[in-house]
Amino acid sequence: MFSHVFVYRLKSIIRDRQLVFWTLMFPILLATLFNMAFSNLSKAEEFVKIPIAIIDNEAYQKSALKTTIAYVSEQDNPKNNMFLVTLTTRAVAEDLLKNNKVAGYIFVDQVAKLVVKQSGLNQSILKSFLDDFNQSSKTFSEILKRDPSKFQALQADAANRGNFLKETSSTKNKPDTTVNYFYTLIAMACLYGGYMGMKEIIAIQADMSPQGARQNLAPVHKMKVLLYDLSAALVVHYCTLLAVLAYIIFVLRINFGDQIGYILLLCLFGSMTGLSFGAFVGAALKKSEGVKIGILTGVTMSLSFFAGMMYVDMKYIVTKAAPIMAYINPANVITDGFYALYYYDTHTRYFMNLSILVGFFALFCILTYLILRRRRYASI
Amino acid sequence: MVIEVRDLVKTYGDLVALDHFNLEVKEGEIFGLLGPNGSGKTTAINCILALLTMNQGTIKIFDQPMSPDAYDIKREIGVVMQNVAVFNELTVFENISYFCGLYITDKKKRAALVEEAIEFVGLGDFRKFYPKKLSGGLLRRLNIACGIAHKPKLIILDEPTVAVDPQSRNNILEGILRLNERGATVVYTSHYMEEVEQICSRIMIMDKGKSVALGTKEELKAQVSMDESATLNDVFLALTGTELRDK
Numbered sequence: 001m002f003s004h005v006f007v008y009r010l011k012s013i014i015r016d017r018q019l020v021f022w023t024l025m026f027p028i029l030l031a032t033l034f035n036m037a038f039s040n041l042s043k044a045e046e047f048v049k050i051p052i053a054i055i056d057n058e059a060y061q062k063s064a065l066k067t068t069i070a071y072v073s074e075q076d077n078p079k080n081n082m083f084l085v086t087l088t089t090r091a092v093a094e095d096l097l098k099n100n101k102v103a104g105y106i107f108v109d110q111v112a113k114l115v116v117k118q119s120g121l122n123q124s125i126l127k128s129f130l131d132d133f134n135q136s137s138k139t140f141s142e143i144l145k146r147d148p149s150k151f152q153a154l155q156a157d158a159a160n161r162g163n164f165l166k167e168t169s170s171t172k173n174k175p176d177t178t179v180n181y182f183y184t185l186i187a188m189a190c191l192y193g194g195y196m197g198m199k200e201i202i203a204i205q206a207d208m209s210p211q212g213a214r215q216n217l218a219p220v221h222k223m224k225v226l227l228y229d230l231s232a233a234l235v236v237h238y239c240t241l242l243a244v245l246a247y248i249i250f251v252l253r254i255n256f257g258d259q260i261g262y263i264l265l266l267c268l269f270g271s272m273t274g275l276s277f278g279a280f281v282g283a284a285l286k287k288s289e290g291v292k293i294g295i296l297t298g299v300t301m302s303l304s305f306f307a308g309m310m311y312v313d314m315k316y317i318v319t320k321a322a323p324i325m326a327y328i329n330p331a332n333v334i335t336d337g338f339y340a341l342y343y344y345d346t347h348t349r350y351f352m353n354l355s356i357l358v359g360f361f362a363l364f365c366i367l368t369y370l371i372l373r374r375r376r377y378a379s380i
Numbered sequence: 381m382v383i384e385v386r387d388l389v390k391t392y393g394d395l396v397a398l399d400h401f402n403l404e405v406k407e408g409e410i411f412g413l414l415g416p417n418g419s420g421k422t423t424a425i426n427c428i429l430a431l432l433t434m435n436q437g438t439i440k441i442f443d444q445p446m447s448p449d450a451y452d453i454k455r456e457i458g459v460v461m462q463n464v465a466v467f468n469e470l471t472v473f474e475n476i477s478y479f480c481g482l483y484i485t486d487k488k489k490r491a492a493l494v495e496e497a498i499e500f501v502g503l504g505d506f507r508k509f510y511p512k513k514l515s516g517g518l519l520r521r522l523n524i525a526c527g528i529a530h531k532p533k534l535i536i537l538d539e540p541t542v543a544v545d546p547q548s549r550n551n552i553l554e555g556i557l558r559l560n561e562r563g564a565t566v567v568y569t570s571h572y573m574e575e576v577e578q579i580c581s582r583i584m585i586m587d588k589g590k591s592v593a594l595g596t597k598e599e600l601k602a603q604v605s606m607d608e609s610a611t612l613n614d615v616f617l618a619l620t621g622t623e624l625r626d627k
Contacts (some may be wrong), residue, residue: 004481008467009475015469089557201469205430213525216431217459218482219451225482377432 002228003221005261009232019195024240027189028247034185035252038178049084050122053093055107063108068133081128106130111137177312179342182254186307188335189244190270191300194197194278196233198296200226201282201368202289208282209289209379223373230275238271257342262350266341269357270334276364277330283371302330307331330360381443382407382534382565383428388437390423390589397423399589401437402412405567410560410582413569414612420589421464421569425538445499455483458532458564462539464523466511473498473507476525483530497529500555516624517548524552527590528559535559541575553579573612583612587620 013019061064073083086096093105097115098343103122105115114130115121140154204212204222215225245267256263281296305331308315315335319326327330337353344350383405398420405411415421428439430448441453466475468511477494484490496525498504499510500530501521511519520540523547537556541549549572557579560566570576576583577597585593585600593615595601601610 001481002486003487004478007471008478008481011474055530066409085614210461211467212481213461214459214465215450215482217454217457218479219454220447220482286560288450328399377426 001224001232005225005228006232007226007230010236011343013023013196013199013233013236016199019199020240023189023192023237024243027185027192027244029246030183030188031185031248034178034181035254038181039219049126051084051085051086051102052126053088053096053105055090055093055100057104058085063112064137065108065112065133067108072129078338081087082125083264099182118174128174175305176255179256180308180312180315180339181294182248182252182256183335183342184304184331185339186241186245186248186332186338187270187307188300188304189241190267190304190307190334191223191274191277191331193233193237193241193271193274194281194296194300195293196237197230197278197280198292199278200229200233200294201372203229205283205372209354223369226279226372230279234271237275238268241267241271255342256338259330259341262341264345266334266337266350266354266357269354269361270330270337273330273334273357273360276361276368279365279368280371283368303331307335327356330357332359333357364365381405381491382441382519383442383567384438384439384443385424385428388424388427388430388439389435390427391435392422395601397589398427398434401586401589402591403428403584405565407565408580409567409581411565411577412576412583413567413586414571414573414576414583414616417568417571418609419586419620420485421586423584423589425536425567427571429457429536437543443597445582455530456533458528458530458535460524460527460535460537460540462542464511464519466519466522466526471508472514472522473524475511475522476529479526481527493529493531496536497525500528500553500558515552517544520548520552522542524555528564529564531564533564534567535564537606538569539571539573540568543571573616577612585616585619592619 019340025086031242035104054069067087069083071084072081074081086093086102088096090105093102093107093115096102097105097117100117101118104126105122105146106112107115112130114127116126143150144153202208202212204215205211206216206225216222242264245256245263249256278296281299282292285295287295305311306314306318306325311332315326315332316330316331326336333353333356337357339352340347340349340353381406383403385401385403388398388401388403390394399487399490401420401424403424413421413424423432427434427437427442428446430439430446430450441450442456444450444453445455467478470478473494474498477490479491480494482496498507500523503518503521503525505516506514509518511522514522524540527537535556541552541560541594544552553575556566556568560579568576568580580597582594582596583600584591593603595603597612597615600615600619602616
C-alpha cells in the first residue's frame with residue numbers, strides 16, 4: 001500500500017506545474033535577482049587604488065616621500081598598492097583635483113602637504129598616510145640631530161616598520177552580509193514546502209475536495225494515507241531544495257562554507273518543518289483553499305522578512321529587541337543554522353537550531369494529528 | 381438487507397436536512413432515490429457512507445453498523461459522487477489504478493480490474509489522457525470507473541449523469557444495468573425521472589428530508605391515483621408540488 005500511494009502521489013506532485021514553480025523556479029529566480037543586485041554591492045566594498053597627484057619639484061625629488069610613495073604604490077604587490085600616482089605640475093594637479101580625477105594632491109615644501117577638495121574615505125586614508133609620514137620624518141630628523149650615528153639603525157627600522165597589531169578573524173569565514181540574504185532565501189524555500197503539506201491535507205479531507213471525499217470512502221485509515229502522501233511530498237520538496245541549493249552554490253558561486261553534510265541535514269529538517277507547517281495550517285483553518293494558500297503565503301513572507309530576507313539587519317534587530325521572536329520564527333532558525341555553519345568553528349549553535357526545528361516539526365505534526373484523527377464532517 | 385437506515389436525523393443549524401428518515405435497500409435491486417433540490421438525497425447518502433455526522437439514528441450496511449472505521453464494509457462499497465473526484469495530474473489509467481489500489485493490494489489483480497473498468501466505461505482510447513483533456517461525458521465515465529473498478533457489491537451513484545449529453549447518459553445507464561446484472565446492488569439518485577423510470581426496480585421519492593413515497597413505478601402511480609399513461613414526472617410533481625426549491 002505504501003509504495004502504491006507513494007508513487008502516485010510522487011507523480012501527482014511532480015506534475016503540478018504551479019507547485020513546482022513556487023517551490024523550485026521562484027526561489028531560483030529570486031536567487032538570480034539577489035545575485036545581480038548584490039554583486040555590485042560586493043564590488044563596492046573592494047579596495048580600489050586611490051588616484052593622487054604629486055607636484056614634481058626639487059623638494060619632492062630629494063624627499064624621503066619619493067621612496068615611501070614608490071614603496072606603497074608597487075604595481076605587482078597587492079599589499080603595497082595603495083596609490084595610483086601622477087607626477088605633474090601644480091597647475092595640472094589643480095585641474096585634476098577640480099575634475100575629480102584625483103582624491104587630492106601632495107606638494108613637498110618644508111613638509112609634505114596635502115590638498116583635497118572634499119572629505120571622504122579616500123581623503124581620510126591619504127591624510128592618515130601623510131600625517132604618519134610627516135610624524136615619522138620629524139622623529140627621524142630629531143634623532144639624527146642628536147645622534148647622527150643612529151642613521152644606519154633608523155634606515156633599517158624605516159624599512160622594517162614593526163607591526164604590533166595582528167589581524168585575526170573572529171569568524172571562520174570572511175564576513176559577508178550578502179550571504180545572509182541567500183540563507184533567508186533557502187529558509188523561505190524550506191517554508192514553501194508548506195504548499196505541498198497543505199495540498200496533501202486538502203487531498204484527504206472530505207470537506208475540502210471531492211478527491212478527499214473519495215479517499216475517506218476507501219478502506220484505509222486516512223492518517224495512513226496522509227503519512228504516505230507527506231512522505232512523497234517530502235522527497236519531492238527536499239529534491240527541489242537541493243536543486244535550489246546547487247544552483248546558488250555552483251552557478252551563482254555563493255559561499256555556503258564547506259560543511260556540506262551539515263548543510264544537507266539542515267535543509268532536510270527545514271523541509272520537514274515547512275511541510276508540517278503547511279499541513280498544520282491546512283488542517284487548522286476552516287477556510288477555502290484560496291484563503292488557506294493566501295494565509296500561508298503571507299505568514300511565510302512575514303517570517304522570511306523577520307529573518308532578514310528583505311533587509312539583512314532585521315535579523316539582528318529582532319534578535320536584540322525580541323529574542324523570543326527569533327527563536328519561534330522557523331525561517332530565522334534555518335537562516336541562523338546556515339549562519340552558524342558559515343561563521344563558527346563549533347557546532348553548538350547549529351545543533352541548537354536543528355533541535356528547535358525538530359521541535360517545530362513535532363509540534364506541527366502532533367497538532368495536525370489531533371485535529372484530523374477523529375474528524376467526521378458536519379457538512380461537505 | 382444491504383442498507384438499513386432507521387430514524388436518521390441530520391440538521392445543519394436550524395435546518396433539518398433529514399427528518400427521521402428510514403430506508404431499506406434489498407440485495408440485487410437498483411434502488412432509485414428521487415427528490416427536488418435540497419430534499420436531502422446527497423445528505424442521506426453521505427450519512428450512510430459515514431462521511432457526515434448525524435444527530436440521531438442507526439445505519440447498517442450488509443447487516444453491520446456503518447462507521448468511518450468499518451473497513452470491511454467500505455471494501456464492498458463503490459461510490460460515484462456528484463462531483464468528479466479525480467486527480468488532474470494523473471492520467472485516466474493512473475487515476476483508476478490509484479483509487480482501485482486503495483481497495484485492492486494485489487498488483488496483478490488490480491491491473492486486471494483496472495483494465496476491466498477502462499473497457500467497461502469505454503475509455504480504452506483515452507487511458508493516457510489527463511482529465512483536463514477529457515470532455516464532460518468522458519470525465520463522468522472516468523469518475524464512474526474510479527468508483528467501481530474494485531468490483532464492489534454495493535454501488536452508490538449520486539447524480540452521475542449531471543451535465544452530460546444524451547449519448548453519454550445512455551452509455552452510463554447501460555453500464556449501470558450491466559453492473560447490476562454482474563450482481564451489484566445499486567442505489568441511484570437523480571433529477572431525471574426518465575432515467576430512474578428506465579433502470580430502477582424500486583423508487584423512493586424524498587422531500588424536505590423525509591420519504592414521501594416508496595415502491596415500484598406502478599405502485600407510485602397507484603398511490604397518487606394516476607392512470608397508466610401518467611409518467612413518473614407527473615407522480616413526482618403530484619407528491620412534491622410545483623413550488624420552486626432553489627429560491
